[in-house]
Amino acid sequence: MTLALVGLSHHVAPVELRERVTLALGPAADLARSLGDAVCLSTCNRTELYLAGIDPARAAGAIEALAGEPLEGVLYELHEDAAAVHLFRVAAGLDSLVPGEGEILGQVRDAYEAVAPGPVLDRLFRQALGVGKRVRTETAIGESPASVSSAAAALAAQVFGDLHGRRVLLVGAGRIGELAAANLASRGAEIAFVANRTVESARELAHRFGGRAIGLDELGAQLGEVDVVVSSTSAPEPLLHPGDVPARRRAPLFFIDIAVPRDLDPAIAELGGCFLYDIDDLEAVVAETLAGRRAEAERAEQLVAEEAERFRAWRASLDVVPAIASLRARAEEIRSAELAKVDGRVSDDERRTLESVTAQILNKLLHLPTVRMKEAAVSADGAMYADAVRHLFGLEEER
């Protein structure tokens, strides 16, 4: 049975095109089912159809119908091992915009579970999910943050460990600050206060995070109440100075300044127990972690290659499985026929002994040919061996 992949991704298609062919989980599964034995993986970065025994032209036509235009030169088509390697790389996050991102693994699982694929695609997707997990557990590719906002949250965790119960003061109601706050909240931190020049904007954001809105004039008063300060206003002058920070504190205070020009006086970093990261520091951290991801990606590629080899071996073994099954069935048939000849001439005990002994002889005789055929299948001689076995044991007549 042939294995093929037809699709497009962020590597070859602009967002205007991708958004036209992106499908939600249900419609994607419907499309796959309409084609036959297929799985449709559709995310914001890719729409791909994995096909078992289906003409790729049909799948290409289906995607072009979604796009509303011919996609010659945009759609890619991969076959057999290349299709398997591609899916393994996708599941490992190696084909993603940010190498190692973990969301794609869940999307691959959803696409697989939304349909009931045949044995080849079933094995391919189960193995792809295994590859994704292996890459995440055996490499550090997914451990480091890939954006300024997630780096800010990861740095806070380097100070406080678990962020549950840690209180955050968000200064400014801008988008970047909101993202940083969302990242901190996703790690368990509590967005306790949102401060802004216009309290109305602060109130809206505070409501979303379950915090309290305050004016910029209250900033200093709340510093003793929080563990993390995230600032991202467009104020021309620093809003906080060392003198605003309470002197007698028992816990560290972590400042994240994402604003340009900076909101927080750099001298705050000199205070004991205070840590201050500005936008340049955060970008340097992200650049460093992305470099680390690329190094880990090389190891991940090795894992993908190993798994691709395993998949190839499994597929090759499929060529000899029918021949092995026929051979065993023929042998069992002969054994049963010969045992039937002694029925009534031996006792029950003797009959059991004969059954046991003949079964053992059969298994021992067939063990080595079975192993050799499977080995030959992996080294691409499987079909030849299978034909030879069928010919030697007269199995053709049964096919």
Place this chain on the structure above:
Amino acid sequence: MVEALFWPALLGYGEAALAYASPRTTGAATWGVRLGWLAQTALLAVQAADADGFPWSTWAGSLNLFVWLVVSAYLIWGCRPRYRLLGLAVMPLAVALFVVARLGGATESASAHGYGSFFLVLHVGFVLAAFAGFTLAAALAAVYLWQERRLKHRAADILRLRLPPLTVLEGLTRRTILVSLPLLTLGLGAGLVRLRHDHHSLDALEAVTLLTWGVYGAFLAMHPVGRRAAYLALGGFALVIVARLVLAGSHFA
């Protein structure tokens, strides 16, 4: 037999000390610690079985036991893949002390010398266990200072080369001292009872050990935080080093 067990233990600890240098070999390092610890445990068990009295009565023997206690404490509290750099702080120290112990004769057949007194065995056991805890606390404090410095200087590789979070290191240091100080108190108590019984006066090691008790007692009483706590833990450990490596000979003589 004892000699034959020394090398696997050293090999395990040495492998761990080297393997902790790379994140890719952290798993191998953990196994090195475990296997080395098992070999050293067997070594100590053989020594205990062969000896008539307390088998680690020499300074080198007690150093051998001390290394085992340090690694045991590390296995219990700090041996986590994500705390790789803590292993990098503890295991080379363990290897160095283990080698010093061997050079001092720790793996020679144990004699029946001294330490027949139950009080004395308690004294040595508790004091060494406490010192092992203080050593681990010092390693944690040193890692704290390193992590704090990296955060202060905004090291770009801070998320690539991860250390345990500051508050975790601080909490672990405090908890380790909280467990170790009562052990030292019991050890000192047993030693003082023995001292009074034998009508001996305080020697230099005993005086330094009492001072150590005072420093760690102050640590728990004052509940310092941040850098101050780390420096105090390291200050106490400096006294432990003086007691273990500089003055031990006179006390054991």
